């Protein structure tokens with residue numbers, strides 16, 4: 001597998017492109033642990049329109065390049081270890097093809113902070129699978145989804161990329177029938193947090209599951225129900241990265257922020273607002289007050 005910095009040849013066909021939306025755990029309960037160490041989860045997950053962009057074009061062998069605001073956070077990562085190339089190779093092999101002979105170049109526009117609890121790498125991997133499948137004229141099947149899970153527990157949910165409830169190790173997925181209109185604000189203090197370190201610090205691994213739900217009709221109902229839920233990784237993550245508490249404090253300072261919580265293993269936190277406009281207004285304030293933080297707002301779905 002090679003990595004070329006150069007993009008496609010001039011005059012080549014326009015690239016296909018996919019949006020790799022951030023995965024936000026609106027609630028994350030840790031309900032058990034498997035013999036192999038992986039934790040059993042119960043999570044409500046949304047995919048707002050905030051994310052990376054991945055494009056597929058003609059190239060030599062199988063290669064990738066990275067640009068965008070957070071490209072520098074991946075500069076030390078060997079491209080063959082990048083989840084984009086690993087997912088593309090996996091998909092080609094699943095289709096019985098040699099990745100070396102693929103003639104494909106993937107260009108990643110990295111806009112999500114790395115190691116931030118919003119599944120950026122998993123979202124990129126899922127986008128690579130979708131793009132390569134589309135290129136080959138195939139659909140991701142159960143066999144490919146099972147292989148994708150080995151890339152990361154979040155990859156199958158990022159392949160689904162729609163509001164859902166995730167159980168098991170994050171791979172038992174049930175779509176939510178409906179989420180109401182709302183706005184979401186994502187804030188990261190630009191402190192990378194490694195997921196294994198947070199799970200290691202977790203002392204209570206048998207917490208109550210989420211009360212059954214297939215979604216909510218109104219904003220008020222959604223907030224009431226989410227307020228009864230938790231992110232069980234929040235305490236261990238704050239102990240390791242105290243800036244998370246500062247972010248939560250800033251979000252809770254907005255009177256119209258109905259709920260502020262950490263996503264995944266952190267450090268990104270989210271705030272929920274009644275509309276995307278209100279979330280965007282709060283984003284503007286935070287960008288002025290904390291210019292070194294990463295701040296993004298959008299509609300919840």
Ligand SMILES: C[C@](O)(CO)[C@H](O)COP(=O)(O)OP(=O)(O)OC[C@H]1O[C@@H](n2ccc(N)nc2=O)[C@H](O)[C@@H]1O
Pocket residue numbers: 025028037038039040041043117119122151152153154155168169170195196199264265
């Ligand atoms: C915390 C979440 O982001 C919630 O969506 C995910 O569970 C983590 O997903 P991910 O980063 O794609 O996870 P992986 O790359 O498969 O695992 C990273 C590490 O997290 C821990 N891990 C992950 C998922 C899980 N259900 N239990 C775990 O204990 C394991 O130590 C594993 O070595």
Ligand SMILES: Nc1ncnc2c1ncn2[C@@H]1O[C@H](COP(=O)(O)OP(=O)(O)OP(=O)(O)O)[C@@H](O)[C@H]1O
Pocket residue numbers: 074077081082083084113114115116117118119120121122124125152154193195264265266
């Ligand atoms: N395309 C990619 N984008 C981001 N990280 C990648 C990528 N490919 C490989 N990685 C590696 O994966 C690790 C986890 O990064 P990622 O941004 O997915 O974390 P995360 O947002 O905490 O994920 P999760 O919420 O799934 O735990 C990083 O340390 C990075 O080295």
